[in-house]
Amino acid sequence: MVRIAPSLLAADFLNLASEVDSVEKAGADILHIDVMDGLFVPNIAMGSNVVSALREHTSSELDVHLMIENPERYVADFCKAGADMLSVHVEATTHLHRTIQLIKSHQVKAGVVLNPATPASMLNYVIDDVDFVLVMTVNPGFGGQSFILKMLDKIKAVRRLIEASGREIDIEVDGGINAKTLPLCREAGATLFVAGSAIFNEQDRELAINRLKGI
Numbered sequence: 001m002v003r004i005a006p007s008l009l010a011a012d013f014l015n016l017a018s019e020v021d022s023v024e025k026a027g028a029d030i031l032h033i034d035v036m037d038g039l040f041v042p043n044i045a046m047g048s049n050v051v052s053a054l055r056e057h058t059s060s061e062l063d064v065h066l067m068i069e070n071p072e073r074y075v076a077d078f079c080k081a082g083a084d085m086l087s088v089h090v091e092a093t094t095h096l097h098r099t100i101q102l103i104k105s106h107q108v109k110a111g112v113v114l115n116p117a118t119p120a121s122m123l124n125y126v127i128d129d130v131d132f133v134l135v136m137t138v139n140p141g142f143g144g145q146s147f148i149l150k151m152l153d154k155i156k157a158v159r160r161l162i163e164a165s166g167r168e169i170d171i172e173v174d175g176g177i178n179a180k181t182l183p184l185c186r187e188a189g190a191t192l193f194v195a196g197s198a199i200f201n202e203q204d205r206e207l208a209i210n211r212l213k214g215i
């Protein structure tokens with residue numbers, strides 16, 4: 001099954017509510033929200049107030065991708081704001097295991113994100129605890145970048161780890177996902193697909209999402 005999570009980073013912020021409505025109507029499964037602090041990544045975007053506003057507007061699942069240093073400082077804020085899925089970068093927190101438990105203590109799905117240069121083996125000792133894994137297929141910080149082909153090997157390695165753990169959790173991929181790269185990721189074992197520019201740069205959102213879903 002292909003599930004699509006439009007990345008709101010590529011939406012028209014002046015009309016965020018109608019942008020959300022348009023992708024939901026077009027078949028979006030989950031909404032992806034990119035949070036950036038200008039430190040972990042060289043860009044600043046969206047705080048917990050944006051998540052609260054979205055929570056009031058929609059009942060769609062909200063997938064919040066924290067690209068911030070020491071994300072444990074803001075876990076409670078984003079959970080209270082209404083996140084359903086909250087992911088933190090392995091590279092951004094010293095106490096990853098503790099941060100995962102903290103997210104789960106709020107009854108929110110906990111995800112772990114790997115930068116392109118980070119090996120799948122970083123998941124070895126947390127794979128039984130996480131609710132999903134997010135493999136970055138570009139370097140985080142900006143939308144509209146090109147997919148890094150080498151990440152297909154990492155998706156396969158993460159798939160093997162998940163299978164060995166005996167659990168069924170999502171592998172989400174994020175960055176440069178379009179109608180050409182999505183099937184490659186799917187074949188490698190990904191199940192949830194974030195797409196920003198491939199959806200919001202298109203006038204016809206339904207056509208864009210159907211193209212991604214292969215309909």
Ligand SMILES: O=C(CO)[C@@H](O)[C@H](O)COP(=O)(O)O
Pocket residue numbers: 007009010032034065067138139140141142143144145174175176177194195196197198
């Ligand atoms: O987390 C990020 C970027 O850091 C992503 O969620 C992007 O926003 C995806 O945008 P496209 O690559 O699909 O345009």
Ligand SMILES: [Co+2]
Pocket residue numbers: 007032033034065174194
């Ligand atoms: Co993202």
